[in-house]
Amino acid sequence: xxxxPVYVSGVGMTPFGRHRESSPEQLGQTAVLAxxxxxxxxxxxxxxxxCGTGYGLPGTGQRVLRDLGLTGPPVTxxxxxxxxxxxxxxxxxxxxxxxxxxxxxxxxxxxxxxxGGGTLPAAKGDVEGSVGxxxxxxxxxxxxxxxxxxxxxxxxxxxxxxKARRHGALNPYAHFRKPVSLDEVxxxxxxxxxxxxxxxxxxxxxxxxxxxTAAPVPGDATPIRVAASVLCSGVEEDGGRDMSxxxxxxxxxxxxxxxxxxxxxxxxxxxxxxxFTINELMYYEALGFCERGGALGLLEHDExxxxxxxxxxxxxxxxxRGHPVGATGVAQICEAVxxxxxxxxxxxxxxxxxxxxxxxxxxxxxxxxxxxAIHILRKEDRS
Amino acid sequence: xxxxPVYVSGVGMTPFGRHRESSPEQLGQTAVLAxxxxxxxxxxxxxxxxCGTGYGLPGTGQRVLRDLGLTGPPVTxxxxxxxxxxxxxxxxxxxxxxxxxxxxxxxxxxxxxxxGGGTLPAAKGDVEGSVGxxxxxxxxxxxxxxxxxxxxxxxxxxxxxxKARRHGALNPYAHFRKPVSLDEVxxxxxxxxxxxxxxxxxxxxxxxxxxxTAAPVPGDATPIRVAASVLCSGVEEDGGRDMSxxxxxxxxxxxxxxxxxxxxxxxxxxxxxxxFTINELMYYEALGFCERGGALGLLEHDExxxxxxxxxxxxxxxxxRGHPVGATGVAQICEAVxxxxxxxxxxxxxxxxxxxxxxxxxxxxxxxxxxxAIHILRKEDRS
Numbered sequence: 001x002x003x004x005p006v007y008v009s010g011v012g013m014t015p016f017g018r019h020r021e022s023s024p025e026q027l028g029q030t031a032v033l034a035x036x037x038x039x040x041x042x043x044x045x046x047x048x049x050x051c052g053t054g055y056g057l058p059g060t061g062q063r064v065l066r067d068l069g070l071t072g073p074p075v076t077x078x079x080x081x082x083x084x085x086x087x088x089x090x091x092x093x094x095x096x097x098x099x100x101x102x103x104x105x106x107x108x109x110x111x112x113x114x115x116g117g118g119t120l121p122a123a124k125g126d127v128e129g130s131v132g133x134x135x136x137x138x139x140x141x142x143x144x145x146x147x148x149x150x151x152x153x154x155x156x157x158x159x160x161x162x163k164a165r166r167h168g169a170l171n172p173y174a175h176f177r178k179p180v181s182l183d184e185v186x187x188x189x190x191x192x193x194x195x196x197x198x199x200x201x202x203x204x205x206x207x208x209x210x211x212x213t214a215a216p217v218p219g220d221a222t223p224i225r226v227a228a229s230v231l232c233s234g235v236e237e238d239g240g241r242d243m244s245x246x247x248x249x250x251x252x253x254x255x256x257x258x259x260x261x262x263x264x265x266x267x268x269x270x271x272x273x274x275x276f277t278i279n280e281l282m283y284y285e286a287l288g289f290c291e292r293g294g295a296l297g298l299l300e301h302d303e304x305x306x307x308x309x310x311x312x313x314x315x316x317x318x319x320x321r322g323h324p325v326g327a328t329g330v331a332q333i334c335e336a337v338x339x340x341x342x343x344x345x346x347x348x349x350x351x352x353x354x355x356x357x358x359x360x361x362x363x364x365x366x367x368x369x370x371x372x373a374i375h376i377l378r379k380e381d382r383s
Numbered sequence: 384x385x386x387x388p389v390y391v392s393g394v395g396m397t398p399f400g401r402h403r404e405s406s407p408e409q410l411g412q413t414a415v416l417a418x419x420x421x422x423x424x425x426x427x428x429x430x431x432x433x434c435g436t437g438y439g440l441p442g443t444g445q446r447v448l449r450d451l452g453l454t455g456p457p458v459t460x461x462x463x464x465x466x467x468x469x470x471x472x473x474x475x476x477x478x479x480x481x482x483x484x485x486x487x488x489x490x491x492x493x494x495x496x497x498x499g500g501g502t503l504p505a506a507k508g509d510v511e512g513s514v515g516x517x518x519x520x521x522x523x524x525x526x527x528x529x530x531x532x533x534x535x536x537x538x539x540x541x542x543x544x545x546k547a548r549r550h551g552a553l554n555p556y557a558h559f560r561k562p563v564s565l566d567e568v569x570x571x572x573x574x575x576x577x578x579x580x581x582x583x584x585x586x587x588x589x590x591x592x593x594x595x596t597a598a599p600v601p602g603d604a605t606p607i608r609v610a611a612s613v614l615c616s617g618v619e620e621d622g623g624r625d626m627s628x629x630x631x632x633x634x635x636x637x638x639x640x641x642x643x644x645x646x647x648x649x650x651x652x653x654x655x656x657x658x659f660t661i662n663e664l665m666y667y668e669a670l671g672f673c674e675r676g677g678a679l680g681l682l683e684h685d686e687x688x689x690x691x692x693x694x695x696x697x698x699x700x701x702x703x704r705g706h707p708v709g710a711t712g713v714a715q716i717c718e719a720v721x722x723x724x725x726x727x728x729x730x731x732x733x734x735x736x737x738x739x740x741x742x743x744x745x746x747x748x749x750x751x752x753x754x755x756a757i758h759i760l761r762k763e764d765r766s
Contacts, residue, residue: 002482054441057506058464059745062616062753072634074614075754076470079460081441087459091474098481099385114507123440124497231457233445251455362442370445371458 003097006226008377009217010039011334013208016322017175020205024056024111027207028064031327032107035209039217043068046211047101049075050091052084052108054325054361055120060109064207073101079326081361082273083231084108085208086329086373092212093229093375102214108331110324112203120203120325135275136200140192143278146244147194152281152296154194158185160277161198161319163305168316170306170347173331175204175322199277204322208330210337216380222341227260227354228376234362234369248369249286249360256356256374257288264288267310267376268352269339271332273359274317280304283358284312306347314339314347329373332357340379353379386480389609391760392600393422394717396591399705400558403588407439407494410590411447414710415490418592422600426451429594430484432458435471435491437708437744438503443492447590456484462709464744465656466614467491468591469712469756475595476612476758485597491714493707495586503586503708518658519583523575526661529627530577535664535679537577541568543660544581544702546688551699553689553730556714558587558705582660587705591713593720599763605724610643610737611759617745617752631752632669632743639739639757640671647671650693650759651735652722654715656742657700663687666741667695689730697722697730712756715740723762736762 012034014027028051036043049070051061061075080087085108092106115121119136122129147153162182168174180198188196216223232255234248257263264287272287274280281295289310290298298304304312315321315335318328336355338344355377362370395417397410411434419426432453434444444458463470468491475489498504502519505512530536545565551557563581571579599606615638617631640646647670655670657663664678672693673681681687687695698704698718701711719738721727738760745753 057509058437058462059506059753062745065616071616071618073616075463075616076474076614077462079441079443079462080458091459094477094481094483098477098483100477100481123442126440231459233448233454233456233458235454362445370442 004099004214006093006096007213007216008210008224008226008333008337009213009220010035010041010211011337012038013173013331013334014206015173016204016206016324018113018205020113024060024109025063025067027111027205028107028109029068031207031209032064032068032105035211039211041103041211041217043070045103046070046073046105047103048073048095049105049107050078050088051075052078052088052326052329053110054079054081054084055115056109056326061107064107064109080371082275082325083329083359083361083371083373084326086359086375087231087371089210089330089333090229090231090373093226096212096214104212105209106212106330107209108327108329109207110326111205112324113205117203136192136195139276139278140195142243143194146278146282149244150293150296154186155182156296156299157194157199157277158182159299160274160280161185164274164313164317164319167306167314167347168320171316171321174316174320175202176320195276201275201318201323204324206322206324206327208327208334210330210333223380224337224340225378225380226375227378228256228374230256230259230374232372244282246282246286248372249283249358252372252374253287256376260376262354262376266354267356268354269311269314269349270356270358271315271335272312272317274313274319275323277319280312287358306349311349314344314349329359333375336377340377387482387597389476389479390596390599391593391607391609391716391720392596392603393418393424393594394720395421396556396714396717397589398556399587399589399707401496401588403496407443407492408446408450410494410588411490411492412451414590414592415447415451415488418594422594424486424594424600426453428486429453429456429488430486431456431478432488432490433461433471433474434458435461435467435709435712436493437462437464437467438498439492439709444490447490447492463754465658465708466712466742466744466754466756467709469742469758470614470754472593472713472716473612473614473756476609479595479597487595488592489595489713490592491710491712492590493709494588495707496588500586519575519578522659522661523578525626526577529661529664532627533676533679537569538565539679539682540577540582540660541565542682543657543663544568547657547696547700547702550689550697550730551703554699554704557699557703558585559703578659584658584701584706587707589705589707589710591710591717593713593716606763607720607723608761608763609758610761611639613639613642613757615755627665629665629669631755632666632741635755635757636670639759643759645737645759649737650739651737652694652697652732653739653741654698654718655695655700657696657702658706660702663695670741689732694732697727697732712742716758719760723760
């Protein structure tokens with residue numbers, strides 16, 4: 001983050017899940033009001049707004065804000081596939097860091113129920129997608145390659161889902177609140193071999209918001225600073241042929257660690273883009289939480305579970321908290337803030353001081369990622 | 384613009400019009416390559432990209448760039464209705480001004496032919512829009528109110544179209560290249576009384592791009608600096624009842640003039656959001672080119688024609704150059720740069736040193752504007 005220090009001073013979100021009766025505007029308003037109240041910031045103090053949505057209507061951010069009377073400041077809607085929310089958050093951070101405004105609001109909204117359910121639709125003109133290379137199919141291919149390369153088997157893919165559900169059962173904002181067993185995950189309906197239904201994130205509705213400020217707000221005993229804010233698009237120098245490695249995530253992580261002056265060993269927990277269980281294993285490696293090929297060891301030794309060395313997705317992640325596309329990246333920020341404040345209840349990561357959040361968007365029809373966003377948040381020492 | 388000075392060092396666009404045979408990606412690529420070549424900047428030097436599109440597919444910017452090999456840097460897609468392109472340009476300006484990158488690319492892409500033609504579709508759930516209060520209907524209401532308040536008549540509405548076509552006939556990038564007469568405009572098919580077909584902008588396809596840099600590029604004899612970059616959303620304190628006044632434009636203009644340290648009298652020409660002819664009259668007043676109620680006088684005395692005191696839309700504007708939604712704001716920047724460089728050929732505004740560009744997006748179902756963007760560009764004195 002070049003420029004002034006930037007703090008996340010308030011967060012709020014709706015529970016994720018099916019909200020067929022609510023409009024996207026209502027979901028967004030709930031999140032915005034909660035974040036403003038959490039920060040103790042009046043709507044009139046907001047200098048700029050960024051709204052991430054993957055499938056929302058034109059003017060989604062303005063539609064949310066209008067009924068709140070939060071009108072006047074610049075509002076920009078951002079679309080970056082599954083990184084729409086984190087891309088919006090990054091621009092809010094920059095708006096403050098650059099000195100343009102003292103208070104910015106990031107918002108993510110998605111109402112996938114409005115799309116009718118099922119996998120996310122292939123874009124018009126997307127030849128590969130329209131003949132079946134949709135999200136689950138693509139990640140099934142990556143899973144096959146990863147299993148082949150590492151000697152892992154379906155049980156490992158299932159263990160990620162079991163962990164996500166175990167964590168998410170403790171999270172009142174999660175789409176699913178019930179743990180599942182290994183056998184349930186392995187025995188669930190096959191979606192795209194080897195990925196069963198319970199190895200795929202659900203299509204959820206929801207919204208999340210974060211208030212970003214140039215200084216801690218009055219009374220904030222645990223100011224949380226944005227230590228890194230990185231966005232990358234994928235390169236394809238090898239044609240994306242090594243499907244078991246995420247070059248984009250690795251590159252974004254390297255930039256984020258450099259910006260924060262930290263390394264993977266300094267991260268106390270992470271919220272990671274586990275759209276499918278295979279992703280999480282790949283990202284353990286690309287984020288540097290273990291050596292390449294070491295993900296199975298981390299998983300088998302429960303090191304990424306609550307209580308482990310580096311808990312991943314204490315919220316339940318996309319698999320269990322849910323994945324309302326444009327809201328996910330901002331929801332990760334909410335979880336990071338609650339954890340760093342020590343307010344995460346039964347799912348608290350004890351003594352957490354440094355959090356990493358990660359989303360990747362795109363991937364169909366190409367292995368490449370349209371947009372990988374990584375943020376590092378750090379609790380400041382108060383003296 | 385807070386932060387470092389920012390220059391527009393290269394621009395490029397496709398001709399606007401019907402490009403049914405071209406993909407949005409191809410249109411975008413043509414514009415990007417032209418802008419990079421114009422700036423003499425290699426694709427690898429681009430540090431960040433913003434892509435404006437109103438109706439494009441998810442990942443539009445990344446789709447455009449992938450086949451150019453311009454992969455790796457952060458790419459963010461921006462949707463702000465008719466201000467999508469100018470909102471993208473503003474974020475490119477901020478990326479450079481803030482010191483984040485030295486070179487940023489702004490891109491606007493739209494392929495309205497893909498939507499099937501006719502007026503822009505009402506958003507799902509937009510009750511007023513779905514029963515007929517679409518763009519032409521809304522601006523017809525504003526026109527009625529304006530005619531009532533000022534004593535203007537349909538002839539004035541037609542004169543704006545005649546001027547636009549006269550200018551645009553000189554612009555090789557324009558959708559329409561043929562002048563029209565007052566009688567042709569008045570006698571055209573009625574779309575929404577009092578607006579005839581020729582008083583409404585066409586639905587066009589096209590793309591435009593601009594390269595933004597922290598310093599003039601080598602050999603740039605006429606560096607063009609961004610003197611103001613403003614985005615506002617509308618407020619509705621009076622419920623939008625005075626339909627003949629654009630509060631949002633007036634507020635954005637006041638901010639832009641203050642940022643540039645200039646006033647309306649310093650503006651040598653302007654590119655203004657004339658989606659319908661009535662708009663241009665309202666914006667003369669809101670931009671301060673005349674007193675409130677003075678627009679008819681400006682028009683009648685040809686002061687906003689080429690050769691007049693303050694030429695408006697020398698490009699032909701939305702009415703004649705065309706209006707591919709997400710591309711329009713960036714195309715205005717292209718026109719401003721060409722004019723300030725003295726390279727606008729038959730439509731050159733002689734001696735132009737200061738240009739203002741203006742887009743407004745939204746307005747349906749509400750009179751309020753979702754996003755009004757104003758930029759002021761200024762040719763620097765070289766000593």
